[in-house]
Amino acid sequence: MPTHLANLSFDFDAISGWTARGMKTPTPISRGEFGAVAVPRILALLARYGVKASFYIPGMTIEQYPRETEMILKGGHEIGHHGWTHIPPANLKEGEEEAQLIRANDLIQKVTGQKARGYRSPAWDLSGQTIGLLLKHGFLYDSSMMGHDWMPYYARTGDVVHDDEATEFGPETTLIEMPISWSLDDFPHFEYIRLPNMLFPGLQNANNVLENWTDEFTYMTRNTDWGLLTYTFHPFVVGRGHRMLMLERLIQNLTEQGAEFVTLEQGAQAWAARGS
Ligand SMILES: [Zn+2]
Numbered sequence: 001m002p003t004h005l006a007n008l009s010f011d012f013d014a015i016s017g018w019t020a021r022g023m024k025t026p027t028p029i030s031r032g033e034f035g036a037v038a039v040p041r042i043l044a045l046l047a048r049y050g051v052k053a054s055f056y057i058p059g060m061t062i063e064q065y066p067r068e069t070e071m072i073l074k075g076g077h078e079i080g081h082h083g084w085t086h087i088p089p090a091n092l093k094e095g096e097e098e099a100q101l102i103r104a105n106d107l108i109q110k111v112t113g114q115k116a117r118g119y120r121s122p123a124w125d126l127s128g129q130t131i132g133l134l135l136k137h138g139f140l141y142d143s144s145m146m147g148h149d150w151m152p153y154y155a156r157t158g159d160v161v162h163d164d165e166a167t168e169f170g171p172e173t174t175l176i177e178m179p180i181s182w183s184l185d186d187f188p189h190f191e192y193i194r195l196p197n198m199l200f201p202g203l204q205n206a207n208n209v210l211e212n213w214t215d216e217f218t219y220m221t222r223n224t225d226w227g228l229l230t231y232t233f234h235p236f237v238v239g240r241g242h243r244m245l246m247l248e249r250l251i252q253n254l255t256e257q258g259a260e261f262v263t264l265e266q267g268a269q270a271w272a273a274r275g276s
Contacts, residue, residue, distance in 0.1 A: 020086035038239020059104030150227030
């Protein structure tokens, strides 16, 4: 019997996503606030279809929105680590990365009763120390890398990367990597950002993107007997009406294709249990 799993993950960045980019004026702040408006809508949709999802929440957002965090927890969803601020580990100063990891994990433990099992780095960029720190602090998995589309794998440490010769791979660790992709993320498809030297156009037709996302699942079902595809959303992005309708159609389509929805913690355990 083939097993085709799907994970819906929601990075509840809210205001932290904009402050990390230095955008602190009232409009970007309000743009982040919309994430808290969207969370109850998303939770209602997930409950209607009996889908359990994974929510990655920066510590400063848990602090800002305790009520919404509690609603996520009560809905039976996984709460994973997403930094304290939304600054990617590679951009933090020496020592800050571990301090932020501990600070957010302590808050997650206070709120959920246990430390996070999974980590997803803000903006999906790890530092050279991240994998070692996640192992040191007892994480089961990371979900920030792109080395496969549907198959988890063990993360490496200590790669030596040269500019002009082959990369030397370091040893595999026991940390499970639950891979992601920008192509299965709502942010680059939909979010419009104008900065002095950059423009992210976003604002694509939701049904066109839906077709990419359902085809990705179809391809997996045709090419493997076991796979897990992870979709990434942001409440302030997917929470807009036309995208919420698309998200519902995605759940319906994947269900018709035989998907079983899991949290990434469940997915990591299922992969490890089958002997990888
Ligand atoms: Zn994020």
